[in-house]
Amino acid sequence: MQHVKALVFDVFGTVVDWRTSIAREAGAFFAKRYRAVDAEAFADAWRKRYQPAMEEVRSGRRPFTRLDVLHRENLELVLADFGIDPKREGEAALDALNRAWHRLDPWPDTVAGLARLKTKFFIAPLSNGNIALLANMGKHAGLPWDAILGAEVARAYKPQPEAYLRTAEVLAMRPEEVALIAAHNNDLAAAREAGLSTGFVARPVEHGAAQTTDLRAEQAWDVVADSFTDLATKLGCA
Amino acid sequence: MQHVKALVFDVFGTVVDWRTSIAREAGAFFAKRYRAVDAEAFADAWRKRYQPAMEEVRSGRRPFTRLDVLHRENLELVLADFGIDPKREGEAALDALNRAWHRLDPWPDTVAGLARLKTKFFIAPLSNGNIALLANMGKHAGLPWDAILGAEVARAYKPQPEAYLRTAEVLAMRPEEVALIAAHNNDLAAAREAGLSTGFVARPVEHGAAQTTDLRAEQAWDVVADSFTDLATKLGCA
Structure with missing residues (x-):
């Protein structure tokens, strides 16, 4: 060196x-709106979509797209996986949760x-x-x-x-x-x-x-x- | 606001x-090697080549080129204007003076x-x-x-x-x-x-x-x- x-x-x-931080924010998001969810499982599921989303860019199938956009798209997918319709949440709430990755x-x-x-x-x-x-x-x-x-x-x-x-x-x-x-x-x-x-x-x-x-x-x-x-x-x- | x-x-x-800082470093560079020069005039002359160099990029005549490279090219030109052959200085000395813009x-x-x-x-x-x-x-x-x-x-x-x-x-x-x-x-x-x-x-x-x-x-x-x-x-x- x-x-x-x-x-x-x-x-x-x-x-x-990332896992503890995302689980904490996702847990608060769900608690306010729905029910208790397994917030760590949610964090893991959101993160699991990270590599496949970037692989679309790496492979050239998609032009360079910044991670905030990929995270936001993945959020809608993972909410649906957890049985929640992202459309009912509204853009502002989804954007706020997506910004958990900034915190x-x-x-x-x-x-x-x-x-x-x-x-x-x-x-x-x-x-x-x-x-x-x-x-x-x-x-x-x-x-x-x-x-x-x-x-x-x-x-x-x-x-x-x-x-x-x-x-x-x-x-x-x-x-x-x-x-x-x-x-x-x-x-x-x-x-x-x-x-x-x-x-x-x-x-x-x-x-x-x-x-x-x-x-x-x-x-x-x-x-x-x-x-x-x-x-x-x-x-x-x- | x-x-x-x-x-x-x-x-x-x-x-x-920039002017005081560049004049100080240029003054030291010249004092070691040659003679007293008007270090502020040298700083002004170096800076004067800044806009024309960027204009080559803005106009599309030249692909995007970072400022360190433009400063380095301009340094050789302005040394020549001051009657000094940049080739005699050596790459390391020119690079060190060019990095005055980082300090x-x-x-x-x-x-x-x-x-x-x-x-x-x-x-x-x-x-x-x-x-x-x-x-x-x-x-x-x-x-x-x-x-x-x-x-x-x-x-x-x-x-x-x-x-x-x-x-x-x-x-x-x-x-x-x-x-x-x-x-x-x-x-x-x-x-x-x-x-x-x-x-x-x-x-x-x-x-x-x-x-x-x-x-x-x-x-x-x-x-x-x-x-x-x-x-x-x-x-x-x-």
Whole structure:
């Protein structure tokens, strides 16, 4: 990691705990309107439609479409799956719930870790989230990013190589000078393939207590840590 | 300004004092190598090539090219104008001097004003600078941006309408919900034409003590202030 100048972060799951945050907001939405639902199951179902929606863009079947739009379309589908007619909710209520993705809470070590990492590295998200989503989230959660690089900048979705390479390009750095920090081995594998440096931070309850994936580093990533504060220590940040 | 949610800022001249900063770095560059030069004249000459270089892009004669590249090309031209062969300097020295545009100092009221404005508004640059330039400058100068929206995001140079409209679009706001804050009447006129709200902050020595342009608001902009701290007060930010 000696030559690394910038740390770029996967966001959903690595920086923020999307599942707890979405479940909380979805639970409140349902409680007001209908009945108790399994809010975590709803969060999981909404998230499950994330990759297939982006795959339409990655494959070229659909032009680049920002994540806010994909989330909103998926919300209507998942509400229908839960037996609710989205048309009865009204645009304003659906938009407000969709913006829950702008209000995700950080993991407990995130803000303290980023503040230390920022003293030595340029720090920015490298997320499939769009700029407005990431910027609002940064303001909500107090994430001290040096820049917000939303997916509109690369106009490509990870794990497409362009997502990693164009990020290095806009930072005016060589790929190896940029390290992706992520809790997902497949994201890191794609980043390494594109020439970036890599760091794994375990997030063993991203998907709840029964999580079976990404519990540990599956390759010899350049750095492996248990938390952002542990990462800061391992990278020599005071 | 009641409906305004985001303030986006012209940067060169409005947020930072490019002339003094560039003159200081250019003066040091020349002093080490050659002789005393008129460093302010050099800064002015370098800056004078800024608009014509962007006009090549705006006109479509040249594909979108980021400002770091335009600045670097212009540096070689202006060195030649000052009687210096850029080839003798070497790439590393030229790159280092070109990066002076990443290290511009804020006006004395900038950081304090932005910190207050940020409590009530989403704040971001709307500059012709590229992302790396703006992000490095933000880190150097301590500018508390909520997002960095470099020219790569809009892929258009002000005063093209796309530069303003695509910025509102990536913020997921209506144009009138976004106010451009600038020290330049022509920038504000183009922003208003595109439907944005507008605020003028006078920077009467941007071009030195003999400045004759942009000394005052030339239209009834939505807000007019003498400094960023005055702007914060006028917009009701504690």
